[in-house]
Amino acid sequence: MKTVDGATYRAQMQVLQHARSRVERAQTLAMTGLKETKGSDAPTWFADLKNADEEAFSLQRSERALSAASRRLTASESALEPLGAILAQLGEVTTQGGSDLLSARDRASLAQTVRSLKASALALANTRTDDGYTFGGLTSNTAPFDPAGNFVGSSDVLQLQVNSEWIGTGVDAAQIFNPAAGVNIFALFDTIASALDANDGVTTRAQLDAVRTAVEQTSDGRSELGDKLQLVSRLDDAISNSKVRLSEQRAKSVEIDPLRAYSELAQASGALEAALKVSSQAMKLSLVDYI
């Protein structure tokens, strides 16, 4: 096949253009850290990239939901814990007040203590954070307990979904403070205080079982919160593991190894330099120079 100059020059131009394109591509890959420069270079890689981004977004949302759930549950736990101590104190006062050796004056003093404990318990029941009243349920903008201790909140708690798990972000305050089959805690305070005011040791002593029930109600509430916090912790661990897996998968299928990127760039640059030298030599070879 005869070699003509036009074909030779065209071939040289193509080689140089190809070498330059390789260098540009290698530069872009080294800068972006991705295996490809655009989706149409490798549609399956593009799909992997978008799937990884979508999964990362989904994990981010789950993390935020867990954080919100954890915050609310921790606030509930922080409010119930001192309530247990208050009820323990109530038990002590009730035991003391039930003694036959106490005078009316002593019992009156204990009644004051009980009323003070009730006020503390009421304050805990009406704990408020940036998320609203902790035990308000869905009516979180209004105090769930009136000054008399009657529950005026919502038994429904805010639900959040993480992956396919539903998490209640609180406990039903009615079940803790005034369950249908349990003890009305605030009424209990009033009953004990009234009995002490009336210097009635027998009635006072008779409330001890109710105090124990109230303590159990609080413990049950804390236990429920504990279960939910454990669920949050488990989901958090799962998300952390997923993030690690996603990061590894992304590094493998979407991102380019930096060392390989720089190596390809060096190779492409070397190939361009070689192509330029060869072109220079090839274009010098002509009979015109020898005649």
Next chain:
Amino acid sequence: MSLFSSLHIAGSGLAAQTRAVQISGNNVANSATPGYSTRVVELSATGSERVLGVTLGMTVRKNDPFLRTSLQQSQARLGFEQGKSEALQRAESVLAPIEGDQLLSALQGFFSAADDLAQNPSSIAVRRTFLAQAGSVSNAFVARSATIKGLVSDANKRLAAAAGEATSLAAQLAELNKNIASGASSGDGNAGLMDQRDQVAGQLLALVGGQAVTDERGRISIMAFGSAIVAGEHSLSLSMQPNATTGQMDIVATGYGSETAVVTARATTGEMGGLIAARDGELAQQAANADALAFDFMNAANAIHQSGYGLDGATGRALFAGPTSVTDAASLLVVSSAVAGQPNAVAAASASGTLPGDNRQALLLAGLSSALSVSGGTESVLGAYQRSNASLVGTTELALATHAQASGQFELSSSMLEQAVGVSLDDQMVQLQQFQRSYQASAKVISVVNEMLETLVRL
């Protein structure tokens, strides 16, 4: 035979070698001229016993009809693939970028804001942010629709430019056909005209595709778009005109007697055919996908929002408004005036009795990211969007691959034709040497005959 006959014989040699050198010189001068075919000198011995010498015949233009036809076919195919792949690459860079996807960011922002609303349904600040993100989504859909329309407009502009260029080239080709048929010379015999004719035909084929047919008089006719764009010495003109029914631009061919025909449906070759394929194929599909997604998303979000309750206890309010059908839905989507700027109107609750902490509708809105709520309940919002982008990417990849293939075929055809008819400087240098030596030899013969005549005269 007399000595004077010998002088004539040598003289014919001088004349022939001089002309041959001129032709070689012309070849060398045009070695870099695009489309130039080597001219070949035809020398033949004068064939009678009484009249000897050398005769310079026609200057022949080298040609290879098979390779030339192959090149023309590859030019037509390359034009199509180039038009299509370039249009799709432009679309991919703005509609399916690796990073900075406006609509995807807006949708993700909307779902994140819905998450925040679900976590804190009574917060006015959170509700304001949710409405702002809803506005971002509607703006992003509008922007995407505008971008696609811009790509279509760009394709139409390129089509208009190509139509104008094709019309001009067709007229040039018709004129060249006329000159070739009438034997008009461009100073190089008909060879120069034929070189120009082949160049113009190649450029026209790249634009309109189709087939080139050469008749016995050397005239090329181009058949494309179901019409004779060039028929001998006549040519059509191509232009773009709006179609009132489809709202799209059509290719119109205007004939010799000003009769017109819409040829868009038959424009399946050449660069114009490639642009039409991209415009009416993938770009139209992307527009339809954006409209369908916007409409379905609006309906899904509204169904949830309208059954929910705002902080003010009211219900039945839509979150989005604008489109009444799928047609052009993406460009019409807006946040409903019933909720715009009114955070209390955002319906995060499922019942009025559980305000303000009820977040069940907010959870459903957030769940739209993965719920099968669009495309007839077969896809999620984000899934449908990713599928649309994946389709564009896949189509572009295929177009690029076929373009590369067509480009390679064109380069091969060009190279083969050039090797067959192009100028080889080495060949021309050798021939120059040959003609120069022959000239010197003929001059020597004259010199010898001259000396012989002098001897005779001195007798």
